Amino acid sequence: MLASVGLGALMAGGAVTIGAAPASAAWSDCTYDYACMWQSTDYPYSPNASFQYNIRQLTASNNLVNSVVNRGATAKARFFDGFDFTGAYFTLDREGNLSGAQWRDPYLANGTDSTTTPWSNRISSGKFV
Ligand SMILES: [Ca+2]
Known part of the structure; x- marks a missing residue:
């Protein structure tokens, strides 16, 4: 009985999202x-x-990084x-900067805000400076 009530509420809701988003993809x-690096674009799952x-030296991800965040x-x-x-x-500002400067990039293949040189x-x- 509870299940059918839940379904009714869900259907009445209309715009309820069905199907969970990935638990971790941001x-x-x-x-x-x-500072973190991912081998794929758009920061999927845990950083690589x-x-x-x-x-000083990336190991498994050396020359394989395609998205980054500071x-x-x-x-x-x-x-x-x-x-x-x-x-x-290239250099990224930090997340909490107040300048609006870039602090993450989801797609290094087309460079960053500061350069059009591909960085995929x-x-x-890497280091903090
Ligand atoms: Ca390299």
């Missing part, structure tokens, strides 16, 4: 105070790599083409 899956201070508490995050913070880089499958190290 940049917010990056722990606050970290992250750092709270820096990461949830750092105070600093900008810089992502480098080479190991040990070498080579070309390229990041090898």
Whole structure:
């Protein structure tokens, strides 16, 4: 009886969303105070790599990152083409910035707000600056 009541309420609701969204599929899956990287675009599920201070060499995700977010508490995050913070880089502001500057990017293949150079499958190290 309860089940049928529930269904009736659901149908009457009209715009109720049926089918759960993925439990975890957002940049917010990056722990606050970290910068995070995903191998896929649009930050799906848990990050594939992250750092709270820096990461000198990506391992499993080296040259495979396609979306990034900076949830750092105070600093900008810089992502480098080479190991040990070498080579070309781009910088993201932090989530809590008040300037409106970019602090995440869901699709590195077309660059970032600061560059049109493609950054898909390229990041090898990163640090807060
Ligand atoms: Ca690289």
